[in-house]
Amino acid sequence: MTNEKTTTLHTLEIQSRDFEIPDGASFLFGQTDSEERGRVSSGWLKARDPALFIAIEISEQNEDSFLIKLPASRDLEVSLHDVAEIRTVLNGLSSPLYLDITSLSHHTWAPLVSAAIEESIELFVVYIEPEEYRKSNETEDMFIDLSERTGGIRPLPGFANLAPKVRDAGFFVPILGFEGARFANIFQSIEADFERTYPIIGVPGFRPEYSFYSFDGNKSTLGRNHLYRQVQFAKANCPFSVFHVLDMVHEWSDYTHLRVAPIGTKPHALGSVLFAISRGVRVELIYDHPVRAKRSTIGEGRLCIYDVTTFTRTRAFVPPYECNAGYHES
Amino acid sequence: MKFMTTKNELDDLQKQLSMTLGQVRSEYMLDSEVFSMFSRPTYWSKIIGPRPCLLVGGRGTGKTTALKGLSYKGQLTLNGPDIESWAAIASYWRIESNVVSAFKGRKLDNDNWINIFSHYVNLRLTQGILEFAIWKFQLDIDKQKPVTIDLKLVCASLNIDDVTDLTALKDLLALEIAKLEARLNGNTRTLLQMSLSALGKPIEYLLIALQADTDLNDKVFAFCLDEYENLEPYQQTVINTLLKHSGDSPYTFKIGMRDSTNRERSTLAAGQPLNDPADYSTVNIVEDLKGRGFAEFAREVCNKRLKSVSGLHNDIIDVLDLLPALSEESEALLLGAEQVRAKLRTRLTEERITQIEMDAFDRLPILEACLVSYWSETKQNAPIEVLRQAIREPKTWRTRTGNYSYSLLFTLRGSVRGPRKYYCGWQTYAQIADGNIRYVLRLLYEALLKHTDDGNTLHAPISAKHQTAAAEQIGENSLRELQGASLIGGQITRLTLGLGRIYGVMAAQPYGHTPEVNQFKVDTIPGGDSTAAAELLNEATSHGSLVAFASDKHAGGSGQTKEYDYQLHPIFSAYFAYSHRRKRRMILREDDIVGLASADSRRSIERILKRSNRTPAATELPEQLSIYSEFFNNDK
Numbered sequence: 001m002t003n004e005k006t007t008t009l010h011t012l013e014i015q016s017r018d019f020e021i022p023d024g025a026s027f028l029f030g031q032t033d034s035e036e037r038g039r040v041s042s043g044w045l046k047a048r049d050p051a052l053f054i055a056i057e058i059s060e061q062n063e064d065s066f067l068i069k070l071p072a073s074r075d076l077e078v079s080l081h082d083v084a085e086i087r088t089v090l091n092g093l094s095s096p097l098y099l100d101i102t103s104l105s106h107h108t109w110a111p112l113v114s115a116a117i118e119e120s121i122e123l124f125v126v127y128i129e130p131e132e133y134r135k136s137n138e139t140e141d142m143f144i145d146l147s148e149r150t151g152g153i154r155p156l157p158g159f160a161n162l163a164p165k166v167r168d169a170g171f172f173v174p175i176l177g178f179e180g181a182r183f184a185n186i187f188q189s190i191e192a193d194f195e196r197t198y199p200i201i202g203v204p205g206f207r208p209e210y211s212f213y214s215f216d217g218n219k220s221t222l223g224r225n226h227l228y229r230q231v232q233f234a235k236a237n238c239p240f241s242v243f244h245v246l247d248m249v250h251e252w253s254d255y256t257h258l259r260v261a262p263i264g265t266k267p268h269a270l271g272s273v274l275f276a277i278s279r280g281v282r283v284e285l286i287y288d289h290p291v292r293a294k295r296s297t298i299g300e301g302r303l304c305i306y307d308v309t310t311f312t313r314t315r316a317f318v319p320p321y322e323c324n325a326g327y328h329e330s
Numbered sequence: 331m332k333f334m335t336t337k338n339e340l341d342d343l344q345k346q347l348s349m350t351l352g353q354v355r356s357e358y359m360l361d362s363e364v365f366s367m368f369s370r371p372t373y374w375s376k377i378i379g380p381r382p383c384l385l386v387g388g389r390g391t392g393k394t395t396a397l398k399g400l401s402y403k404g405q406l407t408l409n410g411p412d413i414e415s416w417a418a419i420a421s422y423w424r425i426e427s428n429v430v431s432a433f434k435g436r437k438l439d440n441d442n443w444i445n446i447f448s449h450y451v452n453l454r455l456t457q458g459i460l461e462f463a464i465w466k467f468q469l470d471i472d473k474q475k476p477v478t479i480d481l482k483l484v485c486a487s488l489n490i491d492d493v494t495d496l497t498a499l500k501d502l503l504a505l506e507i508a509k510l511e512a513r514l515n516g517n518t519r520t521l522l523q524m525s526l527s528a529l530g531k532p533i534e535y536l537l538i539a540l541q542a543d544t545d546l547n548d549k550v551f552a553f554c555l556d557e558y559e560n561l562e563p564y565q566q567t568v569i570n571t572l573l574k575h576s577g578d579s580p581y582t583f584k585i586g587m588r589d590s591t592n593r594e595r596s597t598l599a600a601g602q603p604l605n606d607p608a609d610y611s612t613v614n615i616v617e618d619l620k621g622r623g624f625a626e627f628a629r630e631v632c633n634k635r636l637k638s639v640s641g642l643h644n645d646i647i648d649v650l651d652l653l654p655a656l657s658e659e660s661e662a663l664l665l666g667a668e669q670v671r672a673k674l675r676t677r678l679t680e681e682r683i684t685q686i687e688m689d690a691f692d693r694l695p696i697l698e699a700c701l702v703s704y705w706s707e708t709k710q711n712a713p714i715e716v717l718r719q720a721i722r723e724p725k726t727w728r729t730r731t732g733n734y735s736y737s738l739l740f741t742l743r744g745s746v747r748g749p750r751k752y753y754c755g756w757q758t759y760a761q762i763a764d765g766n767i768r769y770v771l772r773l774l775y776e777a778l779l780k781h782t783d784d785g786n787t788l789h790a791p792i793s794a795k796h797q798t799a800a801a802e803q804i805g806e807n808s809l810r811e812l813q814g815a816s817l818i819g820g821q822i823t824r825l826t827l828g829l830g831r832i833y834g835v836m837a838a839q840p841y842g843h844t845p846e847v848n849q850f851k852v853d854t855i856p857g858g859d860s861t862a863a864a865e866l867l868n869e870a871t872s873h874g875s876l877v878a879f880a881s882d883k884h885a886g887g888s889g890q891t892k893e894y895d896y897q898l899h900p901i902f903s904a905y906f907a908y909s910h911r912r913k914r915r916m917i918l919r920e921d922d923i924v925g926l927a928s929a930d931s932r933r934s935i936e937r938i939l940k941r942s943n944r945t946p947a948a949t950e951l952p953e954q955l956s957i958y959s960e961f962f963n964n965d966k
Binding site: 082152153162181 | 426427429432434436450507511514515517815817
């Protein structure tokens with residue numbers, strides 16, 4: 001590891017030991033024992049001045065709710081479907097809010113991000129990359145064992161999409177990880193059209209070779225009908241990079257119904273969620289809720305901090321087919 | 331210049347082949363493309379008419395094409411605007427997981443979800459009717475025959491504002507769905523406060539109102555629902571209720587599903603489940619096609635597609651000519667039968683064969699000669715003794731050759747490089763596809779790609795080598811697709827790999843055993859993991875890895891438990907090099923099934939083969955399976 005700090009427009013990349021939160025901010029996080037990067041150091045938490053730093057743990061994540069430990073209060077169960085309740089909880093925290101999504105499932109953090117944006121809460125999203133992934137000894141497409149099985153395709157809370165729009169004319173963007181079986185499953189389930197499918201692979205990856213793992217893991221489906229020719233690229237740890245690629249593909253489709261499957265990196269999933277929030281009913285998220293395998297990753301890599309609020313105030317966040325009132329130039 | 335021209339011609343041809351044969355999924359083809367290549371399936375007469383029908387078939391069996399063909403857009407394209415010539419007046423609705431799975435969870439009980447989902451079904455099915463009705467009423471206007479329609483009851487039943495025309499109703503329905511979507515994305519309290527409609531009433535009222543158009547009097551509207559298996563059990567109950575009562579209503583259902591074994595039969599009325607055949611008929615596509623000439627139907631489909639390849643409009647290309655078969659004798663020669671005979675001749679010489687006996691041996695047809703070696707291994711008799719028996723009893727020997735010649739073919743290649751068995755001929759392709767039209771098209775497409783890559787034209791027959799390579803490739807592709815086909819795709823892939831390897835070894839080591847074993851029955855043992863095994867078998871069957879058929883043909887009907895035998899789908903036969911014909915079965919245990927699907931599959935393979943005194947190590951992996959060598963040979 002190097003003592004590197006990288007800042008791009010809305011992203012700060014640092015080592016996790018250098019992570020600091022400004023005085024008065026809130027830090028909302030989950031924890032898991034199934035990954036080394038999944039536990040926030042208790043020493044780090046204790047070292048912070050409790051008068052100036054509020055740390056709130058999401059102690060339990062369920063299919064429809066999460067359990068949150070509010071300071072000086074009993075545990076509170078919050079419904080993932082109750083937008084008002086989520087907003088109340090977030091508004092009760094001090095600003096800015098640092099939301100660590102490393103150990104949070106998509107179905108937990110996505111409605112939190114959505115509520116924070118709707119309430120104009122100043123939001124920074126934190127994510128720790130793994131140092132490396134555990135390899136599989138099995139068949140080709142099960143190269144990396146990240147998931148034991150999937151929980152089935154169903155909408156993320158707050159992102160259900162019912163209306164039978166002109167789906168057949170729309171495009172499909174699967175954002176790929178290592179698990180080819182997940183891509184194949186979703187592709188078959190939604191009966192996507194090869195010609196209107198534009199996969200995204202993380203390039204550069206968390207590590208340079210990871211991009212090749214993604215190609216290798218997904219080669220069964222990418223090899224069919226020459227789908228590999230339509231692959232697009234976005235930096236694996238950058239949600240804003242993937243946001244721009246999604247916007248580009250959406251434009252190619254003349255802004256018809258766009259289906260996005262965020263089955264790659266978590267930063268890419270964040271970018272997908274931001275895109276869905278921004279574009280509303282024209283974007284449908286397709287997610288398969290995998291059951292994560294224990295010890296699927298090893299160690300801690302870079303820590304990334306994403307300035308979501310500033311990004312939502314840029315022109316990019318406003319759909320090009322709507323009036324552009326009140327944006328800031330990026 | 332000539333090279334470039336040739337290369338461009340090849341590219342053009344292969345691109346055309348890709349467009350006509352490679353794009354085989356009607357789910358995403360433009361409707362005009364689907365209907366331009368539509369061929370009426372053999373079971374068509376069973377699915378039209380007012381009787382509700384379940385259309386059962388896996389991916390690629392033609393369900394979607396048939397249901398889309400029945401829909402109003404399909405009938406309009408196929409038969410023109412005169413609805414009297416239509417097979418049905420229908421709408422098509424593909425049930426998507428990402429939509430219907432929004433109607434669950436949140437700690438709401440089933441009763442709440444039933445009411446909410448029923449309302450959604452009302453909205454959705456009413457939209458389907460409206461799509462047709464708006465077209466029809468516009469046609470009436472164009473013909474100077476405008477019809478006035480009373481929509482009061484429809485609007486009242488949906489709790490929406492009264493409207494007087496169909497387009498306004500369509501807009502309001504879209505708004506209602508948007509409201510429902512907003513509430514599903516909002517908090518549960520507001521969702522429960524939503525005004526809902528009674529299941530089926532809006533549909534009924536609208537269909538009755540449409541009968542103001544005399545052309546629609548006595549017409550039954552069909553709802554074609556595709557991918558019924560994507561519904562939750564309680565959602566299937568809702569649809570079942572509508573189906574149960576469709577006999578009293580001006581509508582019917584044509585429902586497409588992957589398999590009929592794992593579905594809900596109950597309705598919302600306790601004690602009144604769906605009954606077959608009282609409430610509906612069932613068409614099992616594969617069984618129907620196979621029973622009534624799948625090969626002929628598939629031939630028609632393929633020839634139609636081939637005809638549309640540019641440059642062939644005046645030529646007749648028939649798949650029978652493109653895909654010639656090999657006789658067993660010819661195949662034996664390709665597989666190295668002459669080398670087997672030569673080796674046997676040397677052995678017979680060492681056993682002091684007489685000249686008369688040697689002359690008799692030399693006169694034997696190639697298969698009868700190779701059977702001497704095969705039978706010698708089987709009976710553990712010296713080849714000379716077996717030959718003497720063949721000479722003494724020529725008629726018996728010829729009969730025995732007929733019984734064993736096919737399984738003999740799998741043994742001829744030995745450890746020499748090359749295909750272990752050839753899979754060619756139109757009938758073989760049709761059998762490998764086993765009623766799945768998508769497989770037929772893929773096989774043909776792949777064979778043509780390999781054929782044209784070698785510089786051949788469509789006027790030349792495809793070689794046995796290319797046909798076999800194509801069959802192996804499609805088998806491999808189908809195996810890879812399994813991973814994504816199910817929530818437990820990885821396990822199903824391992825199960826398929828395990829069974830395929832077992833059958834391949836059994837085919838290569840047939841001596842002293844029943845030939846052509848490629849099916850199994852599962853024995854239940856006390857203490858066995860029947861739930862896990864059942865889930866695996868159900869999923870594997872549902873997603874096309876296995877073919878299930880009733881052990882007892884007379885068991886059936888609602889509520890009766892059927893027992894099943896299973897066959898590894900013939901599409902894998904070329905890839906794993908075993909017989910594609912439905913022949914003989916073996917007995918497996920529940921823990922065998924679970925073991926084969928586990929990460930320790932290799933040990934289960936060895937254990938199962940050991941029961942019949944076989945070992946996988948004695949049979950090299952076929953070349954096409956070498957990418958899985960780590961899976962089959964890895965020591966954990």
